[in-house]
Amino acid sequence: MNMRQMQSIRLDGGNPEEKRAEIRRYFHQSFDLFESLFELFRSDEVFYKQPEPTRHPMIFYFGHTAVFYINKLVLSGVLQEGIDPRFEALFAVGVDEMIWDNMNEHFEGFGVDTVREYRKAVRACVDERIMQLPLSLPITQEDPFWAILMGCEHERIHIETSSVLHRQMPLELIQEHVNFPLCPLSGEGLENTMVSIGGTTITLGKGEKDDGLYGWDNEYGMAAYEVDDFEASLYLVSNGEYLDFVNANGYGIERWWDDEGLRYLSLRNAKCPPFWVAQGDGSYKYRSLTQEITMPYNWPVEVNALEAQAFCRWKSAQEGREYRLPSEAQYAVLLKASGVIGDIFDDSTANLNMAHFASSVPIDTFFHGKVYDAIGNVWQWTSSPMDGFEGFKTHPLYDDFSTPTFDTKHNIIKGGSWISTGNEIVRASRYAFRRHFIQHAGFRYVVD
Numbered sequence: 001m002n003m004r005q006m007q008s009i010r011l012d013g014g015n016p017e018e019k020r021a022e023i024r025r026y027f028h029q030s031f032d033l034f035e036s037l038f039e040l041f042r043s044d045e046v047f048y049k050q051p052e053p054t055r056h057p058m059i060f061y062f063g064h065t066a067v068f069y070i071n072k073l074v075l076s077g078v079l080q081e082g083i084d085p086r087f088e089a090l091f092a093v094g095v096d097e098m099i100w101d102n103m104n105e106h107f108e109g110f111g112v113d114t115v116r117e118y119r120k121a122v123r124a125c126v127d128e129r130i131m132q133l134p135l136s137l138p139i140t141q142e143d144p145f146w147a148i149l150m151g152c153e154h155e156r157i158h159i160e161t162s163s164v165l166h167r168q169m170p171l172e173l174i175q176e177h178v179n180f181p182l183c184p185l186s187g188e189g190l191e192n193t194m195v196s197i198g199g200t201t202i203t204l205g206k207g208e209k210d211d212g213l214y215g216w217d218n219e220y221g222m223a224a225y226e227v228d229d230f231e232a233s234l235y236l237v238s239n240g241e242y243l244d245f246v247n248a249n250g251y252g253i254e255r256w257w258d259d260e261g262l263r264y265l266s267l268r269n270a271k272c273p274p275f276w277v278a279q280g281d282g283s284y285k286y287r288s289l290t291q292e293i294t295m296p297y298n299w300p301v302e303v304n305a306l307e308a309q310a311f312c313r314w315k316s317a318q319e320g321r322e323y324r325l326p327s328e329a330q331y332a333v334l335l336k337a338s339g340v341i342g343d344i345f346d347d348s349t350a351n352l353n354m355a356h357f358a359s360s361v362p363i364d365t366f367f368h369g370k371v372y373d374a375i376g377n378v379w380q381w382t383s384s385p386m387d388g389f390e391g392f393k394t395h396p397l398y399d400d401f402s403t404p405t406f407d408t409k410h411n412i413i414k415g416g417s418w419i420s421t422g423n424e425i426v427r428a429s430r431y432a433f434r435r436h437f438i439q440h441a442g443f444r445y446v447v448d
Contacts, residue, residue, distance in 0.1 A: 003179070004355040005029060005156075005421040007344050009149060012138040012212045019137060023148065024130045030152045030422070031123055033354075034159050036179045038062055040166055040290060043173075044112040051168035052438070058165065063091035063115045065158050066122040069151035072397050076147040078129055083121050126151070138212070147397055149214045156422035157431075163419050164439055167275060167289055176290045180358035186296030189240015190363060194231040194447065195370055197337050201226055202329055205389040206428050213343060218402040219428045221389030225329035232326065232334055233444040235363045236373050236380070237311065239276075239286070240297030245311050246272050256313045261306040264436045273303045274438045288359050299360040300373070300442040305381045305411045305435035308443040315445070323445040328384035328430075330446060331414045335427075339369035345425040350376030351418045352425050360418060360440075371444070379413040379420070379431075379441035386410045386432035405432045413441050 009026050013019045038058070041047065047059040067088050073079040082088040087110075130148060139145045166174065205222035206215060235241075250256055251271050257264075264270065276284040277292055286295045303311075305325070312323040326334065347355035350366050352375065360377050368374035386405040394403060410432035416425045417440035423429050433439055 004347060005033065005353050007353075008153070008213055008422045008426055010212050011140075011210060011214065014137070016135045016137055019139075020130065020135050023145065024127065027126060027130060027148065027152055028123075030155045030159075031119075033179075033421075034065055034155050034162070035119070036177065037159060037162055037166065040174050040177050040180070042175050046169065046173045047112050049169060049173065051165050051170075055165060058162070058169075059110065059112060059115060060091060061158060061162050061165070062112075063087060063110070063118065065151075065155040066115075066119045067091040068154050069122055069126050069148070072147040072150055073126070073129065073144075075397055076144050078133065078144045078147060079125075083125065084118060087115075087118055141210070141395060146214070150397060153214055153216075153423045156424065159421065160417065160419050160424065160440065163289060167287055168438070171287070171292055174290055180289055182288050182291060182293070183299075183357040183359045183361045185362055185365075186294070187298045187362065189238045189243070189297040190235055192237070192241055193234045195234050197230050197232050197330075197334055197370065199226075199228040199230065200333055200336075202332050202336070204329065204332055205391075208391065211343060211428065213426055213428075214423060215426070215428060216401055216423065216430070217393060217395045217398070218386065218388055218405075218430045220393065221391030223389045227327075227329050227333045228448065230326075230330060231447045232330075232371060233446070234371050236300040236377060236442050236444050237308075238298055238363050239273075239295055239301045242273065242301040242303070242311060243284075243297070245314050246276075248314065250310060250314050253314075256310040256317075257306070258309070260435060261310055264304070264306050270307075273301055273307065275302050290358075296360070296362070298362040298364065300363055300378045302360075302378055302438075302440060302442050304437055304439070304441070305433075305443075308381050309435075311443075312445050321447050323447055325381055325383040325443055326446045328382050328412050328414065331380065331382055334371065335374055337370050338374040340374050340427075343427055345375045345416060345427065347376075347425070350374075350416075352376040352416050353421050354419060357418060373415075373444075375415045375425075376418070376420075377442075378415075378417045379439060380415045381441055381443045382412045382414060384412045386412050386430070409434055411435050413439065417441070 006026050048057045050057050070082045071088055133144050203224045206219050207222050275287045277287055284295050285292050315323045347353035351361050385408045412432045
């Protein structure tokens with residue numbers, strides 16, 4: 001069973017050959033977990049489906065992570081040329097959502113077995129480079145091994161984002177898999193309460209140092225914030241708590257939604273969260289990765305930022321207090337107040353890193369000193385748009401990883417989900433998605 005994943009590789013250490021073996025294990029584990037995710041498809045025809053109309057067919061993502069390794073190794077000078085120029089052009093770009101004009105026409109000429117064979121060739125190529133390249137410690141951003149670690153962390157991001165697309169696939173096209181077990185525990189929703197969090201000055205960012213761990217460019221630089229006292233919800237908002245908003249016609253009353261949210265409602269005809277399945281009697285079931293189950297009211301709700309903000313406006317009107325999403329700085333203060341320590345989040349005390357289930361768990365499972373699920377279970381939306389800290393610099397091997405998200409349209413998510421691995425569960429990591437984006441993401445609310 002392919003459950004708990006290795007932690008993100010440290011760049012330092014005393015023995016280069018032991019580090020080489022560790023990187024090799026990390027690479028193959030990344031490759032294996034990503035491929036096992038596509039074993040959820042009942043047939044190869046499913047690879048050409050688009051569960052999300054603004055994203056590529058799934059075969060693109062199956063080829064994309066392998067192509068990424070080769071293109072970065074060429075760019076770094078490790079390889080003089082790629083393996084298959086057709087693949088390395090077609091499967092290279094187009095990850096972010098946009099309107100595509102029947103992209104299947106471009107991919108149907110590549111059979112799934114052809115892509116599988118390409119992935120085998122990439123695995124062998126990267127494995128050979130891991131074993132043969134000179135390795136000295138610590139690994140720096142200029143080292144060829146940085147390109148290999150970049151490929152591993154990139155693939156682990158796509159493990160998460162591809163699993164979201166899998167959850168949007170018609171259920172009849174998906175089969176269960178031993179690597180992705182569903183949590184059997186569920187129950188009624190829990191009453192949420194507020195917890196006081198003391199304000200403080202907090203500094204975010206890694207400065208110019210890597211702190212011994214691989215990092216994406218947006219983690220570097222620094223920014224200081226003065227955070228006042230605030231209150232935060234004890235629990236993540238559950239399916240049960242969010243149901244009150246849905247039952248109050250929250251998706252049908254315009255005042256709870258801003259202009260961007262109203263556009264989302266219009267385009268999607270949304271009436272409930274994306275992984276809720278409406279039933280004829282007015283109730284809802286829940287779509288997990290591989291099953292449709294009775295609604296787990298005590299699991300965290302998964303919504304986009306626009307839905308979370310609409311809920312906060314509605315709740316504020318009901319109770320006469322201003323509820324909103326926490327800022328990135330407030331989340332960092334909450335993490336500190338909750339006693340979450342270490343550079344890498346501990347998957348023994350949180351629903352992270354495939355260490356427990358391939359799904360959420362009840363929101364009262366993991367307590368972190370001040371609140372439940374300070375980390376893990378689902379990502380937590382913040383109110384902060386993605387930006388670069390003072391001193392931000394792009395990395396020459398991936399100069400457009402972060403800068404396209406510095407457009408005020410991408411909000412930062414924090415804390416990781418049940419399938420977050422690698423850099424995603426490093427304290428310093430920063431990820432952002434467009435506010436209407438579907439992800440394994442929920443929220444908690446705060447009051448200043």
